[in-house]
Amino acid sequence: MADDYGEQTPAMAVVGWLPVVLSVALFALFVPMLGPVGAGETLRYSWEWAPSLGIDLSFWIDGLSLMFALLITGIGALIHLYSARYLRGHPQFGRFALYLTAFELAMLGLVLADSLITLFVFWELTTITSFLLIGFNHYDPASRRNATQALFVTGAGGMALLAGLIILGAAAGTFELSEIRASMGNLGEHVLYTPIAILFLLAAFTKSAQVPFHFWLPNAMAAPTPVSAYLHSATMVKAGVYLLARMHPNLSGTDLWAWSLTILGGITAVFASIMAVKQTDMKQTLAYTTLMALGTLTLYLASDVPYAITGAMTFLLVHSLYKAALFLIAGIVDHRTGTRDLEILGGLGRTMPLTALAAALAASSMAGFPPFIGFIGKEILYAGGERLAEFQIWTLGAGIAANALMVAVAGIVAFKPFWRPAGGEAMRTPVEAATMMLVGPAILGALSLYFGLFPGGLQNDLIHPAVNAVMGEKVKAAELKLWAGVNVALFLSLATFALGFILYGLHVRLRERLAAMGERAPSFDVGWDALLRGLVFGARRLTRTIQTGVLRDYVRYTFLTLLALLGGALIFNTEPVYVWPKFPVFEIPGLLVCLLIFSGALLATLTSSRITAIAGLGAVGIGVALIFIVFSAPDVAITQLLVETLIVVLFAAAALRLPKLPRLTGSSKVRWGDALVSVAIGSVIAALIIQIVAVPLDLRLTEYFEVTSFPEAFGRNIVNVILVDFRALDTFGEITVVVVAALGAYALLRPTRRKEDDA
Amino acid sequence: MKSIILHAAARVLVALLLLFSVFMLLRGHNLPGGGFIGGLIGAVGFVVYAIACDVREARAALRVAPEDLAMAGLGIALVGGLMAALFGDAFFTGQWLFIGATEDSKGLPLSSVLVFDIGVYLVVMGSILTLVFNLEGDD
Numbered sequence: 001m002a003d004d005y006g007e008q009t010p011a012m013a014v015v016g017w018l019p020v021v022l023s024v025a026l027f028a029l030f031v032p033m034l035g036p037v038g039a040g041e042t043l044r045y046s047w048e049w050a051p052s053l054g055i056d057l058s059f060w061i062d063g064l065s066l067m068f069a070l071l072i073t074g075i076g077a078l079i080h081l082y083s084a085r086y087l088r089g090h091p092q093f094g095r096f097a098l099y100l101t102a103f104e105l106a107m108l109g110l111v112l113a114d115s116l117i118t119l120f121v122f123w124e125l126t127t128i129t130s131f132l133l134i135g136f137n138h139y140d141p142a143s144r145r146n147a148t149q150a151l152f153v154t155g156a157g158g159m160a161l162l163a164g165l166i167i168l169g170a171a172a173g174t175f176e177l178s179e180i181r182a183s184m185g186n187l188g189e190h191v192l193y194t195p196i197a198i199l200f201l202l203a204a205f206t207k208s209a210q211v212p213f214h215f216w217l218p219n220a221m222a223a224p225t226p227v228s229a230y231l232h233s234a235t236m237v238k239a240g241v242y243l244l245a246r247m248h249p250n251l252s253g254t255d256l257w258a259w260s261l262t263i264l265g266g267i268t269a270v271f272a273s274i275m276a277v278k279q280t281d282m283k284q285t286l287a288y289t290t291l292m293a294l295g296t297l298t299l300y301l302a303s304d305v306p307y308a309i310t311g312a313m314t315f316l317l318v319h320s321l322y323k324a325a326l327f328l329i330a331g332i333v334d335h336r337t338g339t340r341d342l343e344i345l346g347g348l349g350r351t352m353p354l355t356a357l358a359a360a361l362a363a364s365s366m367a368g369f370p371p372f373i374g375f376i377g378k379e380i381l382y383a384g385g386e387r388l389a390e391f392q393i394w395t396l397g398a399g400i401a402a403n404a405l406m407v408a409v410a411g412i413v414a415f416k417p418f419w420r421p422a423g424g425e426a427m428r429t430p431v432e433a434a435t436m437m438l439v440g441p442a443i444l445g446a447l448s449l450y451f452g453l454f455p456g457g458l459q460n461d462l463i464h465p466a467v468n469a470v471m472g473e474k475v476k477a478a479e480l481k482l483w484a485g486v487n488v489a490l491f492l493s494l495a496t497f498a499l500g501f502i503l504y505g506l507h508v509r510l511r512e513r514l515a516a517m518g519e520r521a522p523s524f525d526v527g528w529d530a531l532l533r534g535l536v537f538g539a540r541r542l543t544r545t546i547q548t549g550v551l552r553d554y555v556r557y558t559f560l561t562l563l564a565l566l567g568g569a570l571i572f573n574t575e576p577v578y579v580w581p582k583f584p585v586f587e588i589p590g591l592l593v594c595l596l597i598f599s600g601a602l603l604a605t606l607t608s609s610r611i612t613a614i615a616g617l618g619a620v621g622i623g624v625a626l627i628f629i630v631f632s633a634p635d636v637a638i639t640q641l642l643v644e645t646l647i648v649v650l651f652a653a654a655a656l657r658l659p660k661l662p663r664l665t666g667s668s669k670v671r672w673g674d675a676l677v678s679v680a681i682g683s684v685i686a687a688l689i690i691q692i693v694a695v696p697l698d699l700r701l702t703e704y705f706e707v708t709s710f711p712e713a714f715g716r717n718i719v720n721v722i723l724v725d726f727r728a729l730d731t732f733g734e735i736t737v738v739v740v741a742a743l744g745a746y747a748l749l750r751p752t753r754r755k756e757d758d759a
Numbered sequence: 760m761k762s763i764i765l766h767a768a769a770r771v772l773v774a775l776l777l778l779f780s781v782f783m784l785l786r787g788h789n790l791p792g793g794g795f796i797g798g799l800i801g802a803v804g805f806v807v808y809a810i811a812c813d814v815r816e817a818r819a820a821l822r823v824a825p826e827d828l829a830m831a832g833l834g835i836a837l838v839g840g841l842m843a844a845l846f847g848d849a850f851f852t853g854q855w856l857f858i859g860a861t862e863d864s865k866g867l868p869l870s871s872v873l874v875f876d877i878g879v880y881l882v883v884m885g886s887i888l889t890l891v892f893n894l895e896g897d898d
Contacts (some may be wrong), residue, residue, distance in 0.1 A: 090766035258826045592796070602847040634791040646887060649806055653894040713853060714868060715788035723793060731875075732836055735882040739829045742886035746826050751891035 005089035015094050017083030023077035030069045034461045037066050044114065044178065058113040060178055062537065063465025064245055064528070067313070068111035068238070069734050070462070071320050075234050082328055083226040083437035096136060100227065105131035105192035108233050111242055115163040116175045123161060123207075126205045126236050128156045134223045145682060146219040149528060153216045161243075164199025165246055167192055180473060186252045190624070197251050199611065200243065201260055204247065208240025209295045211268045215524035218275075218287040228283060233290045234324040241297045251474025253304055261302035262391045266398035268295030273405030277507055278514040282330040282340040282413055284322065289366070289409050290400050293319040296706075300384060300396060306471060308384030310436030310478035313466045317363060317458075318377040318448070325362035325444035327385045327414060329355060332437055333417060336739030338427030342412060346422030351430045352439055356418040361445030363414030365452070367407040367500065368493065371482050373451040373458075375493070378403055379448065379480050382489035400496055406506055407500020455480035566684050567695075570691075578687075579694040590630060597623035605678075614651040620642055635719040761813070769811035773820070776804030784875075784880050794876035797856030798883025806891050807885075812897045825888035831862025851875075 003452035046058035061069070083100065087093045113119035128151075130746070135147030169175045171192050172184050186344070188191050192466070204210075209217035220232045243262070251257055272291030277283040293315070300312035332355050333348065334340045349356040365374035385395040432438075448717035451458050459480040467477040505509065600619030607613050621644035628637035680751060704717045705726070723731050780801035787793030809817035843852040854871040887889070 008792060036847060150788070179873050238855050634782065634795065637797065638791060639799065640798050642803060645803060646799065646806065646891075649810075650894060653891065657894065713872070714870070715856060717787060717789050717791060717793070717874075719874075721786045722794040723795065724788075724852075724876045725853045728840060728853075728872075728875060730881065732851070735833060735836060735879055738882055738886045739833050742889040743826060746893060 005093075006090070006098070008089040008093075012089070012093050012373065013084075015097050016080075019080040019104070020077055020084070022101065023073050025105065027070065027077060029074040030066060030073060033061055033066055033679070035757050037061060037063055038465050040465070040468070042178070046114070049115075049118075055117045055175060056115050057118055058176060059109075059112040059118070060360055061112060062469040062628075063309065063462070063467070064242070064313075064469035065111045065238070065530045067317065067466045068235075069108060069243060069464050071108050071317070072111065072235050074105060075230065075320060075324050075444070078443060079226050079230045079324070079328075080438045082229075082331070082437050083224070083242050086226055086331060089223065092136075096133075096162065098128055099136070100230070103133065103236070104229060107239070110239055112585070112598040114177050116169055117175075118179060120158070120162055120165060121202075124155075124158050125240065126231075126239060127151065127158055130154070130220070130231050133227045134337070136221045136224055136227070136246075140222070143222040146197065146216070148220040149215040150220050152543075153206050153213055157203040157213075157240075160199045160206070161203035164196050164203065165360065166197050167199070173375070178483075178520040182248065186253055187250050190370040194256065194596070195249075195585055197254070197256055198631040200247055200251060201257075204240035204243045205264060205298075206240070207239050207243070207292055208298065209268075209273055209300055210264045214268060214272070214291055215528060216285055217291060219525070221281075221283045221287050225283065225327060225334065228287070229324045229327030232287065233327055234320040237290065237294055238297075238320070240296060241301070241316065241568055244298065245300045245470045248301060248309075248470045252301075258302045260341075262394065265295045265297070265299030265302065266394055268292070269299060269398050269402040270295075270343075273402045273409070276409050277405060277412070277503070278511055280511070281606070282333065282342055282343050282417070283327070283347070285342065285409060285413055286327055286330060289406060290323060292406065293323065293574065296381070296399065296402060298383065299398060301470075302391070303384075303388055304471075305384060305387050305389075306467060306475040307380065307387045307478045309470050309475075310463060310467050310480075311381035311384035313463050313470065314373075314377040314380050315335070317462065318374050321444050321448050321451075322374060323447075325358060325441040326366065328437070328441045329359045329362070330431040330442075332441070333430075336428065336433065336436070341424075342417065344422065344424035344426060345417035347421050348430055349418035352432050354442070355433045357420060358438065358441040358445045359414040361449055362441065363410035365445075365448035366414075367410035368403060368496070371452045372448050374448065374457065374481060376452060376455055376480050376491060379489045380480070381486060382492045383478060383484075383487070386488050396492070400492060400499070403496045404499035404503055407497060411500075411504040412507060436508070452482065455482065498688050520550035521624060548570065552674075556677060559677055563680055563684060564676070568690060569685055572690075577691055577694040580690070593623050593626045593630065596626070596684065612657050614648055614655070618648045621647070633719075634719065765811040769808050772809045773804045776807065777801055778882075781881075782823060784873045784876060788872070794879030795883055797881040800889070801880070801884040802887040802891070805888055809891065809895055814892050818892060822890065826887045827885070827891055829882050829885030829889060832883075834878070834883055835881060836875050839871045839873075839878055839895025842871040842874065874886065 002172035036043065043061040044058065045060075049057040054229040073508045075585065080097070080100065083096065084093075085095055090096065103126060106122050106129055110119060110126060113122055131147050131406055134150050137143040147367040165175070168187075171187075171190065172180045174180060183189070187196065188617035190196075206213045215565050217232060217237060221228050223232070227462070232673045265534050268426060269292050272288045272295055274284050276288035276292065279288060297312050297316055297319075300308045300315070301307070330340060331351075333345065336346065336352065337348070338484070339345065361372075362433065381399055382396065385392065388395055421532050463480060468474050530611045548554075597620050600616045600623060602616075604613045604616030607616065625637045625640035625644065628634075705722060709718045710716055713721045713725040715725070780799075783792035783800055784794055784797030785792075787797065804816050805821060808820060818824075823831075828839045830891040839849040842854050843850060846852075846854055848854070856869045858869060
């Protein structure tokens with residue numbers, strides 16, 4: 001047996017089994033909930049998280065979330081088992097197991113979340129863990145690129161989700177989904193409906209890779225195969241679908257919802273199915289069929305018809321079962337033959353009969369052959385499409401085209417590599433798959449058959465509760481039956497099979513045609529790279545324009561911005577009050593202080609020596625400190641005096657180390673410009689202060705601190721009590737900034753000194 | 760620029776300034792002062808020493824690197840904030856202990872607030888000395 005990664009340590013064997021045990025335990029935890037949830041109950045668990053912000057860590061379990069939870073933990077257990085063997089002996093297997101388990105828990109949190117904030121946090125966690133997993137082969141530049149691409153696209157969707165849920169939360173006055181549903185009902189008529197819906201749709205479409213955001217998903221196949229099977233097929237990419245389903249009762253029923261989901265879902269489904277035929281890499285083919293499934297789900301979530309929703313929920317389950325199995329089989333084939341090229345692979349059925357059997361089971365469900373669950377799913381989809389009031393032709397047309405192509409793809413990935421002659425030499429002589437890797441696909445394939453034969457339990461325990469959850473009320477959902485009689489759906493199915501077989505027969509020629517066409521068509525990937533390059537270029541240009549590296553430019557920009565903001569505020573103030581204030585400082589000490597400040601400023605402006613200018617500024621600072629003393633604020637005055645002293649010392653030290661620069665006098669044009677800015681700033685501040693003192697000072701805060709300072713914080717110096725007790729968190733933030741600034745200066749100053757030491 | 764008078768006075772001055780800075784730190788809760796001011800005064804003390812003698816000597820007198828002092832201060836301030844967690848209160852809720860308190864006197868008050876203020880003191884002193892020592896140079 002060929003093992004790719006050498007010996008496995010015993011510790012790693014334990015690491016491989018831990019997530020399996022965890023997943024099985026979680027699965028076992030959710031199974032007993034089937035009873036009450038199936039009876040229409042909703043289980044809710046909540047903990048206070050940030051009570052001052054009204055944010056709870058809360059979970060609710062209804063039909064929809066329970067179905068997802070079972071899929072995540074159930075398939076998760078099989079995937080963990082598979083990966084323990086797939087990556088056995090890999091030097092970074094521990095890291096892989098950690099990422100994958102972290103993802104599993106994040107995904108679980110996402111589908112169980114009640115609070116929108118909780119949902120968002122877990123949503124972002126799935127994005128991050130997905131990034132880590134796609135980039136697991138981090139020494140490969142393509143992996144890194146594809147990982148960042150997925151991160152950017154889904155991260156942008158996450159931003160949209162955050163904005164959307166904040167608007168929704170603000171409109172509803174709560175972040176709890178269950179409360180929003182109870183109190184707001186359908187938001188179709190709400191003033192803020194359009195922004196909320198658009199933002200949620202953006203989040204769902206990026207996460208679930210709908211056209212035109214689809215391009216990251218096939219690229220995400222750079223991840224190890226178990227990851228592709230789990231994240232980019234069975235679970236994570238369905239998070240977008242989950243969001244659509246979850247928000248269905250609140251957001252559906254409008255033109256915006258129906259049109260965008262129908263059109264984008266339909267386009268995605270058909271486009272992806274065609275692309276799937278075009279691929280020669282087994283994983284890429286499966287990646288595009290995943291896109292097709294996501295498109296179909298989106299398409300069917302557009303409607304309000306219980307039949308269509310039943311179809312969507314059934315298909316969601318069907319797809320998770322067969323797609324995870326097929327991906328795992330692709331991994332086995334890759335492992336055993338060293339290639340995933342569909343044009344080379346062939347004749348594996350004789351050496352790998354069990355793998356071939358599992359593949360046949362899963363692919364039959366994918367093609368929708370009876371008596372597999374895939375057949376029932378497809379029948380209900382057709383029946384649901386037929387019952388739509390609008391978009392009937394479009395939905396059915398897209399459905400038939402996509403499903404016929406799925407029949408062809410099922411043949412391409414599960415029949416041809418195993419039972420048709422090989423098209424080339426594989427790198428290794430294949431042998432049957434290891435048991436640990438075969439368990440997953442076998443169980444999933446067998447389930448596809450079992451649920452097809454006995455759909456009753458599935459219907460009552462999982463599908464119907466999920467449909468009720470999506471519809472937001474108890475509805476009459478479609479029955480899951482293998483034989484529903486001779487009806488339109490049956491004929492559509494037969495037509496699909498016929499079309500599918502023809503397409504399979506023609507697929508080699510079709511692929512050549514598509515490849516020729518593909519070369520002419522614009523590529524989303526090229527566009528993406530151009531977009532990133534443009535962004536970097538633009539950022540560099542902007543930085544060069546603004547960040548000149550000349551300190552006086554920065555000072556000028558800062559003051560001009562301040563001038564614009566304050567001046568604007570003054571001009572647009574509708575009720576300006578200009579009352580000439582009474583000056584309590586018009587006594588001898590006050591006047592002297594003013595004189596000191598004025599002459600200090602004048603000195604700093606007129607001198608051409610740096611040291612003199614610094615001394616002048618120091619005089620201004622001391623003048624300000626004296627004002628604080630006059631108004632009896634000793635703490636502030638002491639601080640001001642000490643800071644001024646230290647600034648002069650620092651400036652002097654810095655000035656001594658500077659190279660001999662030209663004197664301070666710049667060109668007269670620059671000087672006049674500076675003078676203009678200074679005078680403008682001074683005038684605006686003066687005007688502002690005159691307005692401020694004209695209004696009586698609001699003393700509520702002062703009074704509060706005066707009253708509470710001693711009894712509550714045991715201190716009589718209010719300034720200090722505020723700093724270290726009432727607003728200690730602010731102070732902590734400030735001293736952190738101080739330390740960071742000092743470390744930054746330390747890093748900047750350190751190398752110069754070392755250079756001098758060397759010299 | 761060595762001045763013998765300043766050099767001789769510096770030792771006394773530094774001692775006085777440091778003592779004064781601790782005094783300001785401790786009285787801060789009820790009278791003008793506190794960790795910020797105390798830290799500034801302490802920093803001024805060492806700056807005077809560095810100007811009068813030499814940065815190298817000032818560094819030796821301080822014994823620890825100023826940047827370490829600043830970071831230790833930040834850690835102490837954090838500990839001061841976290842102390843509240845031991846008593847089940849929110850982050851940065853002041854915790855007080857009055858040692859030897861009687862009917863009419865509060866005794867010796869000790870608090871997490873003081874720990875926090877000591878952290879502030881060290882941060883301010885350490886940060887400023889990091890700047891000054893590096894700017895003045897060791898040469």
